[in-house]
Amino acid sequence: MPRTEIELPYRLEFLSILDQEGRADTSLDPGLPDELLLRLYRGMLLARFFDDRMLILQRQGRIGTFAPTKGQEAQVGAVAPLEPDDWLVPSFREMPAEVWRGKSLQSVLLFYAGYNEGGFVPPGLNNLPVSVPVGTQMLHAVGIGYGMKYRGKKNVVMTFFGDGATSEGDFHEAMNFAGVFRTPVIFICQNNHWAISLPRNKQTRSRTIAQKALGYGIQGIQVDGNDVLAVYAAAKEAVERARAGDGPTLIESVTYRLSVHTTADDPKKYRKQEEVDEWLRRDPLVRFRNYLSGRGLLSEEKAGGMEDEVKAEIKAAEEDWAGRVEKPLDPLEMFTYAYAEPPPYLRMQRDELARELEARRGDTKKESVARD
Ligand SMILES: Cc1ncc(C[n+]2csc(CCOP(=O)(O)OP(=O)(O)O)c2C)c(N)n1
Ligand SMILES: [Mg+2]
Numbered sequence: 001m002p003r004t005e006i007e008l009p010y011r012l013e014f015l016s017i018l019d020q021e022g023r024a025d026t027s028l029d030p031g032l033p034d035e036l037l038l039r040l041y042r043g044m045l046l047a048r049f050f051d052d053r054m055l056i057l058q059r060q061g062r063i064g065t066f067a068p069t070k071g072q073e074a075q076v077g078a079v080a081p082l083e084p085d086d087w088l089v090p091s092f093r094e095m096p097a098e099v100w101r102g103k104s105l106q107s108v109l110l111f112y113a114g115y116n117e118g119g120f121v122p123p124g125l126n127n128l129p130v131s132v133p134v135g136t137q138m139l140h141a142v143g144i145g146y147g148m149k150y151r152g153k154k155n156v157v158m159t160f161f162g163d164g165a166t167s168e169g170d171f172h173e174a175m176n177f178a179g180v181f182r183t184p185v186i187f188i189c190q191n192n193h194w195a196i197s198l199p200r201n202k203q204t205r206s207r208t209i210a211q212k213a214l215g216y217g218i219q220g221i222q223v224d225g226n227d228v229l230a231v232y233a234a235a236k237e238a239v240e241r242a243r244a245g246d247g248p249t250l251i252e253s254v255t256y257r258l259s260v261h262t263t264a265d266d267p268k269k270y271r272k273q274e275e276v277d278e279w280l281r282r283d284p285l286v287r288f289r290n291y292l293s294g295r296g297l298l299s300e301e302k303a304g305g306m307e308d309e310v311k312a313e314i315k316a317a318e319e320d321w322a323g324r325v326e327k328p329l330d331p332l333e334m335f336t337y338a339y340a341e342p343p344p345y346l347r348m349q350r351d352e353l354a355r356e357l358e359a360r361r362g363d364t365k366k367e368s369v370a371r372d
């Protein structure tokens with residue numbers, strides 16, 4: 001009856017290609033074509049400026065609560081290796097990835113302004129809508145992956161979630177299912193160090209999130225999530241593995257949320273400015289820009305031109321959107337799209353809200369008569 005060591009066929013890598021100043025380790029540089037490198041930078045820049053603009057629109061009361069993505073733009077590197085007919089299953093902090101895949105800026109604004117049209121995904125765009133209930137989307141992703149495998153398709157699914165989501169049962173169920181059925185799913189955990197006010201070290205005792213892959217018999221890797229080349233390289237490897245039928249991968253992308261959790265949050269209450277400053281020095285955009293200019297691909301002039309172009313794109317989208325949000329929001333619409341046949345309890349709630357709105361309309365009319 002020996003007590004012996006079980007050797008696990010496992011090793012965990014951490015991948016980082018760019019250093020803090022944006023110099024690449026040439027032995028690891030994925031050697032992407034210049035055109036793709038510039039497109040990646042543009043995608044990150046667009047996300048950064050659009051996110052800034054959305055924050056202003058929210059503060060002006062023109063859109064509702066949203067989750068800023070500042071600092072997490074290197075996620076475009078993860079979706080870049082996907083084909084259009086692969087699937088993206090996001091949570092709520094993936095605007096950069098969704099837009100990279102073809103979601104329009106207008107529909108992002110419509111969504112956060114409360115219009116149902118913003119949640120509509122046009123046919124041919126294989127993005128699932130934003131998912132706010134933490135972790136639930138991972139199960140949808142493995143379901144899609146299973147379906148595709150069952151049909152003998154060669155497509156893959158990429159799903160995103162945060163460090164906090166790894167404490168949800170959904171994460172473990174999804175990983176287990178993906179491991180058992182070897183579904184072609186790439187799990188991208190954006191470890192941005194915080195789940196609202198809960199720090200990463202209180203989320204799990206595990207040294208890394210990537211090592212959780214071991215428990216489910218799947219591949220795992222940790223990457224520098226503020227290094228778009230490392231994110232791209234790890235994702236590409238995982239996409240190829242999934243496409244070849246060799247199973248799922250968990251990628252822990254180590255990044256940082258530089259902004260508020262959502263526009264309803266004040267992070268000064270729970271984290272120190274020094275920590276934010278430390279991560280500002282690892283800003284994914286600055287590092288990548290330094291890399292590109294070091295390689296002679298992005299002069300000051302070209303970078304400035306790209307900034308103007310991106311700002312003009314955002315302005316045009318905003319103007320188009322502003323023209324589309326003139327019709328008043330109808331709160332009753334929230335009952336319209338979830339079910340083809342709403343269950344009785346929802347019909348009751350809808351009727352109750354309709355009565356309440358009617359009564360309020362009556363009160364407003366009486367008030368205005370009294371004023372007149
Ligand atoms: C099931 C569920 N529980 C709680 C919430 C409230 N909530 C929204 S975001 C969040 C934290 C998520 O943290 P993390 O997974 O790290 O993602 P991040 O916000 O950092 O991107 C919580 C608790 C929710 N939306 N859904
Ligand atoms: Mg988080």
